[in-house]
Amino acid sequence: MILALVEHDKGTPEELSLEALAMARELATAEGDSLEAVAFGDEADALGDELGEYGVEAVHCVAHHHLERYAPDAWAESVVQLASEREAKTITAPGTDRGREVLARVGTSLDAPMATNCLAVDIADDGAYELRRNRWGGSLIEHARLDGEHKLLTAAEHEFPIEPAASPTEPSVSTFEPDVDDDLFAVQVDRVETGDEEGIPLGEARVVVGGGRGVGSAEDYDQLEELAELLGGTVGASRAAVNEGWRPHDDQVGQTGAKISPDIYIACGISGAVQHMVGCKGADTLLAINTDSEAAIVQKADWAVIGDLHEVVPELNEVLRDAA
Amino acid sequence: MKVLACIKRVPDTGAKIVLTEDEQRIDTSGLGFTMSPHEECAIEEAVAQVETHGGSAHVLTLGPPEADEQLRTGLAMQADEATLLETDEEEWSPRATADALADGIDRLDDEGFDLLLFGNESADAANYQVAVRVASELGYPCVTGIKDLEVEDGTAIAKREISGGEEVYEVDLPAVVTVKEGLNEPRYASMRAKMQARRQEIESVEPRAETRAGGLEKVRLEAPETDDSPAEILGEGSEAVPEIVEILAEEVEVV
Numbered sequence: 001m002i003l004a005l006v007e008h009d010k011g012t013p014e015e016l017s018l019e020a021l022a023m024a025r026e027l028a029t030a031e032g033d034s035l036e037a038v039a040f041g042d043e044a045d046a047l048g049d050e051l052g053e054y055g056v057e058a059v060h061c062v063a064h065h066h067l068e069r070y071a072p073d074a075w076a077e078s079v080v081q082l083a084s085e086r087e088a089k090t091i092t093a094p095g096t097d098r099g100r101e102v103l104a105r106v107g108t109s110l111d112a113p114m115a116t117n118c119l120a121v122d123i124a125d126d127g128a129y130e131l132r133r134n135r136w137g138g139s140l141i142e143h144a145r146l147d148g149e150h151k152l153l154t155a156a157e158h159e160f161p162i163e164p165a166a167s168p169t170e171p172s173v174s175t176f177e178p179d180v181d182d183d184l185f186a187v188q189v190d191r192v193e194t195g196d197e198e199g200i201p202l203g204e205a206r207v208v209v210g211g212g213r214g215v216g217s218a219e220d221y222d223q224l225e226e227l228a229e230l231l232g233g234t235v236g237a238s239r240a241a242v243n244e245g246w247r248p249h250d251d252q253v254g255q256t257g258a259k260i261s262p263d264i265y266i267a268c269g270i271s272g273a274v275q276h277m278v279g280c281k282g283a284d285t286l287l288a289i290n291t292d293s294e295a296a297i298v299q300k301a302d303w304a305v306i307g308d309l310h311e312v313v314p315e316l317n318e319v320l321r322d323a324a
Numbered sequence: 325m326k327v328l329a330c331i332k333r334v335p336d337t338g339a340k341i342v343l344t345e346d347e348q349r350i351d352t353s354g355l356g357f358t359m360s361p362h363e364e365c366a367i368e369e370a371v372a373q374v375e376t377h378g379g380s381a382h383v384l385t386l387g388p389p390e391a392d393e394q395l396r397t398g399l400a401m402q403a404d405e406a407t408l409l410e411t412d413e414e415e416w417s418p419r420a421t422a423d424a425l426a427d428g429i430d431r432l433d434d435e436g437f438d439l440l441l442f443g444n445e446s447a448d449a450a451n452y453q454v455a456v457r458v459a460s461e462l463g464y465p466c467v468t469g470i471k472d473l474e475v476e477d478g479t480a481i482a483k484r485e486i487s488g489g490e491e492v493y494e495v496d497l498p499a500v501v502t503v504k505e506g507l508n509e510p511r512y513a514s515m516r517a518k519m520q521a522r523r524q525e526i527e528s529v530e531p532r533a534e535t536r537a538g539g540l541e542k543v544r545l546e547a548p549e550t551d552d553s554p555a556e557i558l559g560e561g562s563e564a565v566p567e568i569v570e571i572l573a574e575e576v577e578v579v
C-alpha cells in the first residue's frame with residue numbers, strides 16, 4: 001500500500017498535496033498497489049469525496065486530544081504507526097515545510113531513505129525506484145535510485161498534473177488514534193501571528209518589475225516602483241540588490257527567494273544567474289533591459305532592450321503615464 | 325552559550341551549468357565555490373547570538389580538504405572555531421552525512437552545543453533532511469524553515485512563515501534550528517578579518533558513518549534543456565520604448 005500525506009484547509013485538499021497524490025497514484029498504478037491518504041486536523045473527514053476523484057481508497061483521519069496545534073514529531077509518529085498497521089512501504093508527502101519535515105522525521109524513525117523534489121518515478125526490476133529529482137532549485141536534474149524496505153518521497157512543485165483518476169473510488173473514511181507520548185509535543189506551534197498584508201504578493205502579481213545590481217542604488221528603485229504601479233504590478237529584486245541593502249529580502253526572486261509566475265517579468269539590470277532564473281521560470285514572458293547584449297538574461301528573454309535602464313525606464317513611464 | 329553552524333561547500337555556478345563528461349558532477353573548472361545563502365545566515369546567527377549571550381561560535385562541514393575555504397569564510401565572519409570532517413570529492417548521501425555530522429558533533433565537544441544551526445536546505449542537493457536526522461540522532465528538538473529567532477533563558481523562540489502570517493515555536497535548548505535567508509543580514513568580513521582567518525587553525529577530523537545497503541544514490545546528473553533562442557532585440561536605449569509599449573498592450577495585454 002502507498003500512503004500519501006495530505007494537507008488540507010478544513011476538508012479542502014491543498015494544491016501541492018494533490019500534486020504529491022498524483023505522484024503517489026502513478027506509483028500505485030505501476031505497482032498494482034492501493035493508495036490511501038492520511039490527514040490531520042479539523043474536518044479531515046470531509047476529504048473523502050474529493051480524494052475519491054483521485055483514486056484514493058481510504059482516508060485515515062488522525063485524532064488525538066493533543067493535536068489541535070501542529071506538532072511535527074507527533075504527526076510523524078502517527079504516520080509511522082499508521083504505516084505499520086496498514087503495511088505501507090512507500091510514503092509520500094507534499095513539498096511543503098510541513099510535508100518535508102514530517103516525512104524526514106518518519107525517515108529517522110524507520111531509518112528509511114527519502115528523496116525530495118521528485119519529478120518522475122519509475123520502478124526498476126529489482127523493486128527499487130528510479131527517479132528524477134530537482135537540484136539547484138530546478139536548474140539541474142539528478143537521476144537517482146531509491147532503495148530500502150521503506151521508501152519516502154516528496155514531489156517537486158508543479159510537476160505532477162492534478163487529474164482525476166480514470167476510475168474514481170469511494171474511499172472509506174476512518175479515524176486513526178495514534179499512541180503518542182507527551183515528549184513528542186516538545187515541538188509544537190505555540191501561536192500564530194498574523195502579518196500585515198500590503199501590496200500585491202510577489203507570487204500572485206501579474207506583472208513583476210525586477211531590479212538587479214544594475215539599478216545602482218535604493219533610490220533608483222523609485223523608477224521601477226513607478227513602472228510597476230503603472231502596470232498594476234509589483235517590484236522584485238535579485239540577491240545582489242538585496243545584499244546591497246537596496247531592497248528587503250522579501251522582494252528577492254530566485255532559489256532562496258520567491259517563485260513568481262506573472263504574465264510578464266521585466267528584468268532590469270539583472271544578469272540572469274541560474275539561481276535567479278529558477279525563481280522566474282514560471283513567468284509567461286520575459287523582457288530584459290540590460291546594457292550588455294551578451295548578458296545571459298538576453299539569451300533567456302523573449303524580448304530585450306539593450307541600454308541603460310535609467311534612460312529606458314523613466315522614458316517608458318512617461319509614455320505610459322501620458323497614455324493613461 | 326555554545327553555538328554551531330553547519331555548512332556545505334558548493335560550486336558557485338554562474339549563468340549556465342556545465343557537467344563533466346561522465347555526468348557525475350558540475351564541471352567546476354573556472355568556477356569559484358560558495359555555500360547556500362541560508363547557511364551564511366546560520367553563521368551570522370551563530371556569531372550574533374554569541375555576541376549577545378557570550379560563549380563561542382563554531383562552524384562545521386563535511387567535505388573535501390578544499391572546504392576549509394568555506395570554514396575560513398565563517399572564521400572571517402567572527403566564528404571562533406572551525407572543524408572539517410574530511411572526505412574525498414564524492415558527495416555523501418543525506419543519511420551518511422547526518423551520521424557523520426552527529427558523530428562529529430559528539431566528538432567535538434563533551435558539554436555539547438546549546439544551539440545547532442543548519443540551512444533549511446543545501447544549495448545543490450536540497451535534501452531537506454540532514455538537520456532533522458542529526459537532531460534525531462542527538463535526541464534534540466528540531467524546528468525548520470525559520471526566518472526569525474530569539475534566544476531567552478534557555479528557550480529558542482522561532483518563527484516560520486505561513487500564508488498570512490507566522491507560526492511561533494518555543495523549544496528548550498539544546499535544539500536544532502534550520503534557517504532561511506532573510507533571517508538576518510550576514511556581515512561582510514573585513515580584509516583584516518579575512519587575513520586573520522587565513523592563519524587560523526582548522527581542525528580536520530576523520531568522519532564516521534554507518535554503512536547501509538540501498539538508500540538514495542545518485543546515478544547521474546542532467547542539465548535540463550533550456551530555450552537558448554536569443555531574445556528579439558527591440559532596440560537600443562529609449563528608442564525601444566514604443567516597441568515595449570506595443571508589447572505590453574498587444575502581447576501581454578497589461579495596459
Ligand SMILES: Cc1cc2nc3c(=O)[nH]c(=O)nc-3n(C[C@H](O)[C@H](O)[C@H](O)COP(=O)(O)OP(=O)(O)OC[C@H]3O[C@@H](n4cnc5c(N)ncnc54)[C@H](O)[C@@H]3O)c2cc1C
Binds near residue numbers: 290291308358360
Ligand atoms: C545557492 C545560491 C542561491 C542563490 N539564490 C539567489 C536568489 O534567490 N535570487 C537571486 O537573484 N540570486 C541568487 N543567487 C545569486 C546569483 O548567483 C547571482 O549572484 C545574482 O542573481 C546576481 O544578481 P544581479 O543579476 O543583480 O547582478 P550581476 O550579476 O552583477 O548583474 C548585473 C547586471 O546589470 C547589468 N547592468 C549594469 N548596469 C546597468 C544599467 N545601467 N542598465 C541596465 N543594465 C545594467 C549588467 O550588464 C549585468 O548584466 C544565489 C546564489 C547561490 C550560490
Ligand SMILES: Nc1ncnc2c1ncn2[C@@H]1O[C@H](COP(=O)(O)O)[C@@H](O)[C@H]1O
Binds near residue numbers: 332333387
Ligand atoms: N556536507 C555537509 N556538511 C555540513 N553540513 C551539511 C552538509 N550537508 C548538509 N548540511 C547541512 O544540512 C542542511 C540541509 O541539507 P540538505 O538536507 O541536503 O538539504 C544544509 O543547509 C547544511 O546546513
